[in-house]
Amino acid sequence: MNKQNRIEIPLCLTITDLVFEGEKTATFSFHLPANLELDPIPGQYFMLWLPGDDEIPISISQIENNEKIQFTICSKGQTSANFLRMNKGDLVGLRGPYGNGFDISDKEVAIIIAGGMGIAPLRFIISTLISRTQKKILLIHGARTHDELFFKEELNNTDIDIRYCTDDGSFGFHGFPTIILEEILQKAQQKNLSHEIYSCGPEKMLKGILDIVNQFNLEKNAQFSLADRYIRCGFGICGSCYLDGVGLSICRDGPVFRGDVLQKITDFGSFGRNANGSKYPL
Amino acid sequence: MTELQTLIGTVRIRNPIILSSGIWGSTYSTLNRAYKEGFGAVTTKSVGLNPRKGHPNPSVIYIPEIKSILNAVGLANPGYDAFSEELREINHEVKYSVSIFGSSSTEFQQIIQHMDNNLTGNTPIAYELNLSCPHAKKVGIAVGTDPNIVYTIVEACKVRTKVPIWVKLTPNITNIKSVAESAISAGADAIVAINTIKAMMIDIHIKKPVLGNISGGLSGQAIKPIGVRVIYDLYERFGSEIPLVGVGGISSWQDAIEYILAGATAIQIGSALIDYDAPQTLVHNILNGLNEYLSREGKSFSQLRGLAHE
Numbered sequence: 001m002n003k004q005n006r007i008e009i010p011l012c013l014t015i016t017d018l019v020f021e022g023e024k025t026a027t028f029s030f031h032l033p034a035n036l037e038l039d040p041i042p043g044q045y046f047m048l049w050l051p052g053d054d055e056i057p058i059s060i061s062q063i064e065n066n067e068k069i070q071f072t073i074c075s076k077g078q079t080s081a082n083f084l085r086m087n088k089g090d091l092v093g094l095r096g097p098y099g100n101g102f103d104i105s106d107k108e109v110a111i112i113i114a115g116g117m118g119i120a121p122l123r124f125i126i127s128t129l130i131s132r133t134q135k136k137i138l139l140i141h142g143a144r145t146h147d148e149l150f151f152k153e154e155l156n157n158t159d160i161d162i163r164y165c166t167d168d169g170s171f172g173f174h175g176f177p178t179i180i181l182e183e184i185l186q187k188a189q190q191k192n193l194s195h196e197i198y199s200c201g202p203e204k205m206l207k208g209i210l211d212i213v214n215q216f217n218l219e220k221n222a223q224f225s226l227a228d229r230y231i232r233c234g235f236g237i238c239g240s241c242y243l244d245g246v247g248l249s250i251c252r253d254g255p256v257f258r259g260d261v262l263q264k265i266t267d268f269g270s271f272g273r274n275a276n277g278s279k280y281p282l
Numbered sequence: 283m284t285e286l287q288t289l290i291g292t293v294r295i296r297n298p299i300i301l302s303s304g305i306w307g308s309t310y311s312t313l314n315r316a317y318k319e320g321f322g323a324v325t326t327k328s329v330g331l332n333p334r335k336g337h338p339n340p341s342v343i344y345i346p347e348i349k350s351i352l353n354a355v356g357l358a359n360p361g362y363d364a365f366s367e368e369l370r371e372i373n374h375e376v377k378y379s380v381s382i383f384g385s386s387s388t389e390f391q392q393i394i395q396h397m398d399n400n401l402t403g404n405t406p407i408a409y410e411l412n413l414s415c416p417h418a419k420k421v422g423i424a425v426g427t428d429p430n431i432v433y434t435i436v437e438a439c440k441v442r443t444k445v446p447i448w449v450k451l452t453p454n455i456t457n458i459k460s461v462a463e464s465a466i467s468a469g470a471d472a473i474v475a476i477n478t479i480k481a482m483m484i485d486i487h488i489k490k491p492v493l494g495n496i497s498g499g500l501s502g503q504a505i506k507p508i509g510v511r512v513i514y515d516l517y518e519r520f521g522s523e524i525p526l527v528g529v530g531g532i533s534s535w536q537d538a539i540e541y542i543l544a545g546a547t548a549i550q551i552g553s554a555l556i557d558y559d560a561p562q563t564l565v566h567n568i569l570n571g572l573n574e575y576l577s578r579e580g581k582s583f584s585q586l587r588g589l590a591h592e
Contacts, residue, residue: 008343008344008345008346009343009344009345009483009492010340010343010485010492012485012487012488047339047340049339049340049492051485051488051490052490053338054338054339054494055338055339055340055494056339091487091488093340093485093488093492095340095343232336232339232341232342232355232358233341233342233353234342235342235344235556236555236556237305237306237342237344237351237552237553237555237556238304238305238308238341238342238353238355239304239305239306239307239308239309239312239327240308240358242306242308242309242311242312243311244309244310244311245311246311246315247309247311247312247313247314247315247316252559273309274335275335275336275358276333276334276335276336276358276359276360276361277308277309277327277358277359277360277364277365277368278333278360278361278364279364
């Protein structure tokens with residue numbers, strides 16, 4: 001059993017800061033009570049409750065001193081849209097941290113691939129890798145368009161190498177992050193360095209990444225966050241987010257999975273499930 | 283090893299521990315996995331006529347102080363048509379029962395008939411009628427507390443199928459025995475008890491109910507003494523003539539034995555899975571504990587049933 005401390009019953013905290021990253025995306029800050037010692041791991045998530053509305057899973061975007069915690073929310077449904085109408089000082093219920101996060105690993109090079117909102121949980125692993133390891137870090141930062149390359153300035157102020165790409169060519173390479181990844185892995189073959197791959201973004205992109213890392217036999221060294229899927233309970237009981245294949249849950253066994261595990265998940269990259277359990281094509 | 287094969291009416295399962303409804307059982311892959319990890323049988327999540335997305339979240343809250351879960355999922359399901367397609371994917375060795383809810387006997391009949399027609403390759407061991415969900419309108423508890431309605435529903439299901447009909451009852455009633463009596467006289471093959479107990483939680487800072495549905499049902503360790511009492515009462519009333527499946531707060535072999543001494547033929551487990559990354563450990567712990575207890579007592583499993591009444 002996971003011995004990590006966790007808030008089980010929603011704890012209502014005030015929004016201490018709210019910063020818009022783009023038109024439909026904002027980062028919310030909260031101060032966790034000091035005595036909780038939650039020690040969240042990058043890739044883990046909280047359930048964020050908007051009283052009177054609904055509760056949604058949101059990956060941790062950053063945490064400082066185990067106290068100031070941040071979540072980046074993009075408006076894509078009714079509840080996330082309502083979150084973006086909140087103000088500093090409003091109350092939000094938090095429970096978590098939940099799920100299986102990213103492993104730091106002992107590999108020499110970290111390749112991080114972000115697609116759109118996928119940068120949010122990866123921002124937390126990047127800061128963790130910078131503060132705790134000497135790894136060479138390479139970020140492939142992709143989005144549909146320039147305005148959706150969130151945290152660009154913040155990440156530019158670090159020492160990591162960044163390659164940008166946009167679907168519409170408005171900034172950086174005109175194309176998908178997977179093309180850059182393939183190029184990098186081909187070049188890396190000539191150098192005798194070990195690699196760990198961290199990725200988060202649309203599931204179609206993650207599927208593309210899995211196909212590429214398979215070609216390089218790196219599936220065991222590739223970690224994927226499937227945080228985009230529907231989650232209800234957060235602790236593996238209700239069955240709403242279980243994946244086809246071997247019967248793993250997103251909320252407890254995931255949201256971070258290694259590539260060799262994802263290979264056994266038969267609906268990965270093709271079907272998701274909504275709140276009533278029906279399948280829908282991705 | 284003692285023989286733990288269990289007979290529930292005409293249904294034989296490899297051990298008496300069944301995965302309860304509402305936990306895990308939304309997909310074929312979890313039902314397969316739960317069976318593979320050791321359960322004697324598994325129960326699907328309840329299915330109804332039409333797709334339902336359930337109540338808004340929070341809909342499932344764990345309360346660590348009492349090792350219990352408060353839920354108001356609200357019978358989320360994809361509807362019987364899509365769900366029967368899901369169930370067709372279940373591995374053939376898996377013993378499973380299909381939990382069904384409805385608001386009338388014709389709804390139950392329609393679902394059962396469809397399941398019977400679609401699951402011919404791998405027939406369920408039973409249909410478990412959910413006459414006891416406490417947090418959905420017009421179904422569950424709304425039909426499961428009136429002995430006459432219970433009789434009509436069970437009778438209608440019995441004429442429609444050869445698959446055994448198990449009836450899951452609610453403890454949220456003054457006299458559960460009268461409802462059980464209706465179910466049994468209408469032909470129920472087993473009684474499953476108990477479903478969750480009506481409950482709620484209020485956040486003292488925002489001064490509002492926490493569950494999206496305001497109220498829900500409590501499961502887990504806090505309700506075990508209530509479940510044991512219900513099984514004891516049912517056995518007292520009906521003796522060994524009707525199989526009783528005990529459910530409510532079981533998380534150890536001691537809990538399982540308590541239910542069996544009270545009169546249960548088999549038991550179901552759900553909320554206790556929260557403490558385990560895989561059900562395997564929990565199921566094995568209970569089976570091992572049962573075996574050792576039976577060896578110490580020099581009794582067979584079936585001899586244990588209802589001993590607290592002697």
